[in-house]
Amino acid sequence: MLQQIIALLIIIYFISRLIKEKNNQEINNKEFAVWLIFWLSGAAAIILIKQIDRLVNWLGFSGSGINFLIYLAVIALFYLVFKLRLKLAKLDSDLTTMTRHVALDNKK
Amino acid sequence: MKISCVLPALNEEKNITTVISSLRPYVNEIIVVDDGSTDSTAQLAAQSGAIIIKHPINRGQGAALETGDNYALKNGADLVIHFDADGQFLATEIPELIEPILKNQADIVFGSRFLSKKTAFPFGKRYIIMPLAKFFTRFFLGLKLSDPQSGLRALSRAALKTITINNQGMAHASEIQIKAFQNKLRVVEIPITVIYKDFGQKLSGGFRIIHDLLINKLIK
Numbered sequence: 547m548l549q550q551i552i553a554l555l556i557i558i559y560f561i562s563r564l565i566k567e568k569n570n571q572e573i574n575n576k577e578f579a580v581w582l583i584f585w586l587s588g589a590a591a592i593i594l595i596k597q598i599d600r601l602v603n604w605l606g607f608s609g610s611g612i613n614f615l616i617y618l619a620v621i622a623l624f625y626l627v628f629k630l631r632l633k634l635a636k637l638d639s640d641l642t643t644m645t646r647h648v649a650l651d652n653k654k
Numbered sequence: 655m656k657i658s659c660v661l662p663a664l665n666e667e668k669n670i671t672t673v674i675s676s677l678r679p680y681v682n683e684i685i686v687v688d689d690g691s692t693d694s695t696a697q698l699a700a701q702s703g704a705i706i707i708k709h710p711i712n713r714g715q716g717a718a719l720e721t722g723d724n725y726a727l728k729n730g731a732d733l734v735i736h737f738d739a740d741g742q743f744l745a746t747e748i749p750e751l752i753e754p755i756l757k758n759q760a761d762i763v764f765g766s767r768f769l770s771k772k773t774a775f776p777f778g779k780r781y782i783i784m785p786l787a788k789f790f791t792r793f794f795l796g797l798k799l800s801d802p803q804s805g806l807r808a809l810s811r812a813a814l815k816t817i818t819i820n821n822q823g824m825a826h827a828s829e830i831q832i833k834a835f836q837n838k839l840r841v842v843e844i845p846i847t848v849i850y851k852d853f854g855q856k857l858s859g860g861f862r863i864i865h866d867l868l869i870n871k872l873i874k
Contacts, residue, residue: 635869642717642822649687649707649721650728 550592557589591615657681657752658731660722661704662715663739667693673737674702676745681735685725687718695739715805716826720819727814735808742849743806752808754842761813761839764799764831765806769845787860791828797835799843803827803863806846813839824859825866 561582568578591598591611598611607614659681663670670686677684686699690712700706707725709718719736726734733755737743747765754760768784784803791802805827809817816837821829834841 632869632873636873638822639820639870639873641711642713645709645711645713646717646721646724649709650725653705653707653725 550595553592554589557585557592561585655732655756656683656730657733657735658683658685658726658729659735659737660719660726661686661699661737661739662689662718662722663687663691663695663699664689664712664715664718665691665693665695666739667691667695667698669741670695670699670739671702673739673741673745674699674704677737677748678703680745680748683726683729683731685722686739687722689713689715689718714822715824716819716829717822719826723809723814723819727811731814732811733808734811734814736805738805744847744849747806747846748808750844751806751846754844755808755810759840760842761810762817762830762834763808763842763844764801765804765846766799766801766843767804767846767848768800769843783860787863790860790864791831797828797831799831799841801843802831804846806848821866821870823862823866825863825870828863828867829870 564573564578564581564585567573573581595611598614602609602611602614657680659677661670661673661677661684663686666673674684674686684704686696686704686706688696688699688706688708690709696706696708705725707721709721723734733752735748735751737745743765751763751765754763787802788800791797791799803824807830813834816839817830817833819826819829831841
């Protein structure tokens, strides 16, 4: 119970930071919505941890609900790293295009 | 017919003058794309009479080739040769390389280290890296050329207009071959000699090429 309260307090802190960033226009509506959903899902998972335990059991996984959430988090992280890698590759490609323009313009 | 040679170069001050001199009898213009060198490659190339295009920062061999190709196209090249600045290719083999294009029998000619001429490969390259590279390009990319990573090639103006190199690094060699077949260009392979001064591309470089080809496909 204490662990759940601490986890929820941490989430409340991050949501308050998120609202502050939104008010300061440091993030756009889409980013705000994505992160808000992320933190609210985390809060829901903490509050409903017993139900998740039962769901995981019903699905036939060994281990507790919290383990299941960690597996999901790892999958999400892999996906985010992959997306980030693609974004970097695109930026790298754009940088090459710019370098080429500069090089050819200097040659004129 | 205007024949241009595109020479991507990165810190090649030891070889650039010799390579340019060796190319001179066979081509009308030599375009050196200095890919962010920190030595005197560009100055020496300019003194040797080459056209210099300077990348302010290093972008990779594929990127440098594409820059050189763009310049050559704009300046009316009818045939472009891709050549290495480290002196591993023989300029004396250029007439054989461009002959199929001059005779209108090909749009693109790839030099191959695995046809009849003798290239003294390092052991690991001949028996491990190149067979793996060939397996990958044959089964996953459907390429049936004997040398998937040859850097010596000649392209007609039509081929040059058709092929845009998107891979900045060493994956450009496979990319050019893939695009040549995708665009139904007439492809010819001729034997060439390569003089290895060091090991060249390592096994990790091979994995890097596969990675780059996949990433490039995904960001398009």
